[in-house]
Amino acid sequence: xxxxxxxxxxxxxxxxxxxxxxxxxxxxxxxxxxxxxxxxxxxxxxxxxxxxxxxxxxxxxxxxxxxxxxxxxxxxxxxxxxxxxxxxxxxxxxxxxxxxxxxxxxxxxxxxxxxxxxxxxxxxxxxxxxxxxxxxxxxxxxxxxxxxxxxxxxxxxxxxxxxxxxxxxxxxxxxxxxxxxxxxxxxxxxxxxxxxxxxxxxxxxxxxxxxxxxxxxxxxxxxxxxxxxxxxxxxxxxxxxxxxxxxxxxxxxxxxxxxxxxxxxxxxxxxxxxxxxxxxxxxxxxxxxxxxxxxxxxxxxxxxxxxxxxxxxxxxxxxxxxxxxxxxxxxxxxxxxxxxxxxxxxxxxxxxxxxxxxxxxxxxxxxxxxxxxxxxxxxxxxxxxxxxxxxxxxxxxxxxxxxxxxxxxxxxxxxxxxxxxxxxxxxxxxxxxxxxxxxxxxxxxxxxxxxxxxxxxxxxxxxxxxxxxxxxxxxxxxxxxxxx
Numbered sequence: 001x002x003x004x005x006x007x008x009x010x011x012x013x014x015x016x017x018x019x020x021x022x023x024x025x026x027x028x029x030x031x032x033x034x035x036x037x038x039x040x041x042x043x044x045x046x047x048x049x050x051x052x053x054x055x056x057x058x059x060x061x062x063x064x065x066x067x068x069x070x071x072x073x074x075x076x077x078x079x080x081x082x083x084x085x086x087x088x089x090x091x092x093x094x095x096x097x098x099x100x101x102x103x104x105x106x107x108x109x110x111x112x113x114x115x116x117x118x119x120x121x122x123x124x125x126x127x128x129x130x131x132x133x134x135x136x137x138x139x140x141x142x143x144x145x146x147x148x149x150x151x152x153x154x155x156x157x158x159x160x161x162x163x164x165x166x167x168x169x170x171x172x173x174x175x176x177x178x179x180x181x182x183x184x185x186x187x188x189x190x191x192x193x194x195x196x197x198x199x200x201x202x203x204x205x206x207x208x209x210x211x212x213x214x215x216x217x218x219x220x221x222x223x224x225x226x227x228x229x230x231x232x233x234x235x236x237x238x239x240x241x242x243x244x245x246x247x248x249x250x251x252x253x254x255x256x257x258x259x260x261x262x263x264x265x266x267x268x269x270x271x272x273x274x275x276x277x278x279x280x281x282x283x284x285x286x287x288x289x290x291x292x293x294x295x296x297x298x299x300x301x302x303x304x305x306x307x308x309x310x311x312x313x314x315x316x317x318x319x320x321x322x323x324x325x326x327x328x329x330x331x332x333x334x335x336x337x338x339x340x341x342x343x344x345x346x347x348x349x350x351x352x353x354x355x356x357x358x359x360x361x362x363x364x365x366x367x368x369x370x371x372x373x374x375x376x377x378x379x380x381x382x383x384x385x386x387x388x389x390x391x392x393x394x395x396x397x398x399x400x401x402x403x404x405x406x407x408x409x410x411x412x413x414x415x416x417x418x419x420x421x422x423x424x425x426x427x428x429x430x431x432x433x434x435x436x437x438x439x440x441x442x443x444x445x446x447x448x449x450x451x452x453x454x455x456x457x458x459x460x461x462x463x464x465x466x467x468x469x470x471x472x473x474x475x476x477x478x479x480x481x482x483x484x
Contacts, residue, residue, distance in 0.1 A: 001056050001087055006049035007097065007108035046097060046108050056081055058132065061118060072132040073168050087112050127159040134169045138176040145183040153180075157189050164192060171201035178209035182216045190217065191225055199229040200244040202267070207254035210263055219262045230270050242301040245271055252308040261310070268308045275301050276320055283327045287426050292330045299335035307350040314352040321359060326367065332360050333464060340471050357472035364468065367461035373454055377401050378446050380427060389417055397444060398427070406444040407434070415442045428453065 056076040062069035092110035100106050120128040130137035137160060144153035157180070160167070169177070174197050181190035190213070202210075214222045231241075248271060252264035275298055282294040306314065321328060339353055380398040384390025389410075397406045410418065415433060419442075422429050428449040434441040468474055 001112040001114055002054065003051060003087060003110045003112075004053040005108045005110065006052055006106065007046040008049070008106055009097075010045050010047060048108065052107065054078070054087075058116070058118070061132070070133055070136065074132040081116070083114070087114070090114075124159075126156045130156075130160050131163050131167055134164075134167050135173060135176075138173060138180055141180045142176065142183070145180065150183070150185065154184055154186050154189060157184060157186075157193060161189075161192050165196050167196070169196040171197065174201045175206055175209055178206060178213050182209070182213045185216065187217045187221055191221070194225050195228055197229055198231060199226065199267075199270070200240065202229075202244055202251060203247055204250045204254045207251060207258050207260075211255060211258035211260035214260055214263045219266060222263060223266055226266060226270055230274060241274070242298075245301040245304040248304045249307040264308070265310055265313065268305055268310070269313055271301070271305050272309070272313060272317060275305060276317075279320075279324060279328065279331060283324045283331075287424065291327060295327065295331040296334045299331050300338055302331065303335045303338055303350075303353075306352045306356070309352065311351075314355075318352070318355050318359070321356070326363055329360060329363060329464075332356055333468075336360065336468070336472065354472070357468060357474060361465060361468055361472075361474045364461045364465040368458055368465055370454075370458060372458075373451055378404050378450065380429075380446070380450065382425060382427060384421055387417075389414055390421060393418060393421070393444075398429075404446045406442075408442045408444065409437070409439050410442045411439045415440070418442060418444075 056078070058072055058074040058076060060069060060071055087110075090112055092112050094111045096109045098105050098107050098109075118128075126137070126140065130140075141153050141157055144150070144156065177193050177197065181193050184190050184193075210222070248268065252268055255261065255264040255267075278294070278298055279302075282291050282298070285291055285294075306317065309317065321332070336353065336357055339349065343349060379401045382394050382398050384394050392408075397403060408418075419431055421427075422431055422444075428447045430445045430447055432443045432445075434443050
């Protein structure tokens, strides 16, 4: 049990919160914050006001006979409980005080451990236990299916629907859930049982269970289930969302061995859809330091997807890669380096990597052989967001070969927009505001980085092309040292 009380230290003066007494008697600065209260009874130094909030959670239970105890996690609403002894008459096992923080604080949290007798109507027995412990529910459903009580198992499973998605199902229970889902022979209820899982729970050991459930309900049905597992846009920025792709080639091989190549194709296609969305996002997003880090992070998942993909999907992947700007090299080259490091002597390379290497070679060759910029050419190719301000910036200033500076009278919002576009695109343009007159003038100056960046790009392309040609046996001209 946790209770949150409005509380203040003994002798508290509310004017202290407004800075009228910033030093204590010894001349040391007072600081508001959080203080752990040492000992069960040490929070007696605080004066309690009103009870702000309380919550009850069941963390462990056992049957009346004392057997089969299990760890659970079940929230109990206040109207579902009653106590013969108020918690205020007990001593908390832990307390924590938070001082005044401006718009919140002056609160004391108290935690208590209490025992309870849990009672429910007999007809609600399965749902009550199922809500508290998903492992037990899956085991009970499987037992009913095994003994031939399929109708009873269906009815019991349907009683889980109101809370099953938030019941704390763990990734390791996916195998049990798949077997129960297949045994129920009820597509809607089976889909509900599988809904709480995420794609990261998949491992090669579940290949036979996946194949069985796909055979029972069909691959389109499984496609709808796995669409929820992938999570869509809401899963885009989860830190470890691609860890599971490390196992994808083995999982797809196991599914093919289980005579379910359609499921393997379903999973590899779903994984590619995730990576494709992020590649498109980051290949066109600056600043460069962030873009490079994000694209390199996608290199290993892309490699595993190519290793797992069939011929049709590899063709789609290559068509998409060719449509990206040259920044996609910041993903493809690290991917090819991963593949080269992992390959053992005499082992054939994964299908599709040769095509990726040739695509990189074509792009790098074009970059390395690009003619040096003329000394008097100060033009910068850029389109902007399409607004009138970006049109003026791109056309009248950046697109000019000879114009190096621009003094532009702009109001604050306009200056802010131009500043952000220059910084986001990392244009070789210095921008300062001259605060004279109304409106102030935005002074833009093209920098020498325009020339040095292009030279560095050609040199790096030449070095990458030399490595690519030697490691991936590409024929043709490789990057000679570009002209300064």
